[in-house]
Amino acid sequence: MRKNYITRDMEPLLREASQYFSVICITGPRQSGKSTILREMFPQAVVHSLKDVNVREFALNDPLAFLSQTREVMFIDEAQKVSQLFEYIQGIVDNDPDRKFLLSGSSNFELMSGLSESLAGRAGVFELMPMSLRETREKSSAKTLDDFLYEGLFPAICAKKNIAKLFYPSYVKTYLEKDVRDLLKIKDIMLFLKFMKLCSTRVGSVFNASELANEVGVDSKTITSWLSVLTASYVIYLLPPYYENISKRLVKSPKLYFCDPGLACYLLDIESPRQLARDKMRGNIFENFVVMEAVKHRMNQGKEGGVFFYRDSNGNEVDILIKEEGEITALEVKSSMTYNKEFEAVLKKLPEWIKTPVRRKAVVYSGDFENNAGDIEIINYKHLDF
Numbered sequence: 001m002r003k004n005y006i007t008r009d010m011e012p013l014l015r016e017a018s019q020y021f022s023v024i025c026i027t028g029p030r031q032s033g034k035s036t037i038l039r040e041m042f043p044q045a046v047v048h049s050l051k052d053v054n055v056r057e058f059a060l061n062d063p064l065a066f067l068s069q070t071r072e073v074m075f076i077d078e079a080q081k082v083s084q085l086f087e088y089i090q091g092i093v094d095n096d097p098d099r100k101f102l103l104s105g106s107s108n109f110e111l112m113s114g115l116s117e118s119l120a121g122r123a124g125v126f127e128l129m130p131m132s133l134r135e136t137r138e139k140s141s142a143k144t145l146d147d148f149l150y151e152g153l154f155p156a157i158c159a160k161k162n163i164a165k166l167f168y169p170s171y172v173k174t175y176l177e178k179d180v181r182d183l184l185k186i187k188d189i190m191l192f193l194k195f196m197k198l199c200s201t202r203v204g205s206v207f208n209a210s211e212l213a214n215e216v217g218v219d220s221k222t223i224t225s226w227l228s229v230l231t232a233s234y235v236i237y238l239l240p241p242y243y244e245n246i247s248k249r250l251v252k253s254p255k256l257y258f259c260d261p262g263l264a265c266y267l268l269d270i271e272s273p274r275q276l277a278r279d280k281m282r283g284n285i286f287e288n289f290v291v292m293e294a295v296k297h298r299m300n301q302g303k304e305g306g307v308f309f310y311r312d313s314n315g316n317e318v319d320i321l322i323k324e325e326g327e328i329t330a331l332e333v334k335s336s337m338t339y340n341k342e343f344e345a346v347l348k349k350l351p352e353w354i355k356t357p358v359r360r361k362a363v364v365y366s367g368d369f370e371n372n373a374g375d376i377e378i379i380n381y382k383h384l385d386f
Contacts, residue, residue: 004159006135008037009300010128015041017302018100021124022093025079025103028128029234029259030175033155034104035077037128045075045102050082063088071099079103086119093122106179106233124302129234130154130260132296133384145335145366145381146273149285152262168266172196179233184226191216195226199236199256200267204284206311207238207256234259239291242308242321244355255309261289286335287319290364290381294322294331297386316353318346322386327359329386334365344376 014037018024026034039047046069050056059066059082067074067088079085093099103123130153133140139158140148154171156162176189186192195216202212207227209220216223230236238254258264264285270276276285294307310318310330320331330350334343347361362377364384371378 004161005036005040006131006139006155006159008033008128009132009135009296010037010126011041013126013300013302014124017124017126018042021122022097022099023089023101023103023119023123025105025119025123025125026128027105027125029130030106030179031154031156031171032128032130032234034106034128036155038075038102038104042073042075042102045073046070047075047077049077051078056081059085067092073100073102075102075104077104078106080105090119090122126302127234127299129292129296129299131158132300133293133382137382141382144273145286146277146282149261149282149289150265150270150273150276152260152265154260154262157262164262164266165271168263171263172266175233175235180229183229183233191218192226195223196230196235197267197269199227199230200258200264201281202256203258203264203281204287205256206253208253235263237292237295239295239307239309240305242310242323242354257288257291259292261285261292264288283335286366286381287333290331290333290384291320293384294320294386298322310350310353312353316346316349318350323356327357328354329360330358330362332363334363336365337367339363339365339367339369339378347376 014024014026024038026038028034038045048055048059048066048069050059063082063085067085076085089101093101132153136153136158139160143151151157151164152168154167157164157167172193176193180186180189180192184192195212198212198215209223209227213220213223227236231238235258237257237259239257240254241252258267265276268279268281270279270281276282291307298304298306306323308321308323310316310321318330319333322329322331330347332343332347343363343365347363350361351358360377361375362379364379364381366381368380369378370380370383
């Protein structure tokens with residue numbers, strides 16, 4: 001194991017999947033550790049990165065020769081850059097089931113379109129997000145909540161290979177120059193950056209394309225297009241509402257969150273943990289963190305979706321519902337350090353609003369008092385588990 005490598009929760013899933021699939025593919029945000037986890041788990045693999053212009057040219061001009069360089073496991077990084085490789089990989093693994101390929105990519109839209117056309121049923125596809133709280137517990141135990149939220153959970157920061165004030169400006173600049181220019185051909189990058197910053201002011205809010213369009217100065221179709229790229233590139237996560245059947249009572253629009261709280265802080269122009277502590281968005285950023293913990297929990301098990309929020313036309317709302325095996329875990333999220341019995345009110349009423357059995361109810365907050373003996377658990381965020 002390499003120095004500073006942090007074991008990822010997804011490793012058992014990838015190990016199991018490699019026994020059944022000829023192709024293992026990991027997608028996720030830039031810098032989330034996709035290449036690192038594959039190199040760590042499959043040290044025998046021969047690595048080829050399509051970020052290298054010469055390697056990419058070889059793959060484009062002679063795909064079969066490129067894929068025939070070795071009979072060992074072949075790891076192709078940024079595989080979406082030469083998507084025509086997928087149909088050749090299909091032919092190879094169909095003819096030779098012993099051949100193994102590892103693929104990684106940071107654009108879900110491009111990667112998945114190629115995989116669905118050529119490698120359906122032959123590839124195990126998984127999404128790797130930035131680190132989870134459980135993965136970083138040993139290295140983050142001394143951090144305050146504001147440190148934790150401000151710094152975020154990208155592996156480079158968690159492993160102390162970079163710091164937030166340097167990482168996020170570079171991350172956004174690189175993302176704007178590469179992903180957005182490639183996918184949307186945007187001429188006015190500053191307008192798009194304004195859109196991203198306005199999204200950060202709406203963390204935890206129901207997405208409204210028309211409202212954003214008015215503020216940015218573009219039409220709502222443009223906003224929807226831009227948002228699709230941000231979600232496909234794992235910058236934004238849209239949390240769907242929970243409903244058991246189609247009903248006019250329930251809000252159908254998703255809530256907007258960022259895939260990492262540190263990135264949201266940067267776009268909000270929050271420059272230190274001290275500033276975050278007094279910022280009006282602190283509660284929203286904390287909620288963002290807990291929502292993404294639930295999402296990561298599901299993704300690290302290879303499960304899609306299953307995380308929702310509840311809100312009805314009467315204004316009743318529960319922050320997070322996690323549906324697993326036909327039952328609901330309901331979480332109410334509060335950034336306060338002081339516990340208040342009022343935090344439990346909506347959780348007590350939830351079984352009246354939905355028919356699905358509620359297996360577990362909990363309040364997640366930042367205080368020290370905890371209790372798991374009652375009907376509603378009281379949990380400090382550091383001890384959050386699913």
